[in-house]
Amino acid sequence: MKHAYYCLALSVVLLSACGKEDPDPVDQLPPATQTGANTFGCLVNGQPWTPRGNNGTSNYTVSYDIFPDGGLLEIVAYRIYGTGPDDFQSLSLWTKELHGIGTRSFQNTQNSIARFNEQRRNCVWRSRDSTTTYRRGQLTITRLDLQAGVVSGTFAFTMYKPGCDSIRVTEGRFDRKL
Template sequence: MLRKLPLHLALLLLTQCSKCKNDPRPADPVSQLPPVTQTGANTFGCLVNGQAYTPQGNNGTSNFAVLYEPGPTGANLNLLTYRITSNGRQYLNLSCGPVTQARTYSLSIPVTEGTAGYADTSRPRPCDSYESNQAPSYRKGTLTLTRLDLQARIIAGTFELTLAQPGCDTIRITQGRFDKKL
């Protein structure tokens, strides 16, 4: 029995060390996004073709801006974001108007209530830019304002979007959320 003790200890040590390896499963992309809130938390995030997109980096301007510009028939709303990565820069912008209340606005073509654009400098031309007014192109999506509180100066919502153009991969933007103090 004493002769087998070192063997058992060695096996026990090996089984414990095998748990020290990094978990090979990547983190769930949705878990890398900020939570959906309506408190003015200054957050933005979405999945772009299944990969987490959150604003990051600094080029001298804010990497997440919400412009709410009132007019006589409602406001123009613009969400502007960018992220700087080791591969390049990505830009995502959403616009709609006239905005008069918290509700769902169409981002689809033909342009009626809103527009959207996406650019990624790491992609080859002409597939590096999906501009909403570029022809021929495809755009379908919605932006839902879940809170538009001008007294508290909070605007929050969710969005989803599909962009495509001939000869290029389709860009699918899902699980979009934003929450901003104006």
């Protein structure tokens, strides 16, 4: 009888140790594609972030305009995550003089800007704002196909602003039909 008791206790311990692990937050993002899949996602301070909700406008837009000195690309996404008026976040990326695929820096540049707005905390981080004291990051265009009307890429940035702590955006990806 003692032997059966020990086997039962050991089985309970082993089965409880086989519980599911926390899912990888990256697995909760849309895949990084280059097909015009109309996807956008990133991790914000380690948590999955995708466009969500609707305030009367699209929660994910991409525009590309051609100028003589290169293209102007703007990517804007927002999410409404609650029912309160301040339950709103937005993320935007902007770059100009774009001629094709490649990597653009958000650090001390006039040509590329990253911005994150956290309405509830009344904090806005901008890579070209003098109150944002730390800024690092990049935007990589992996596909810019005007004939097919597809723009895709990846992004990541970290910014710090006194009174707002820091914002760390990683694993960013977008794929959009123009």
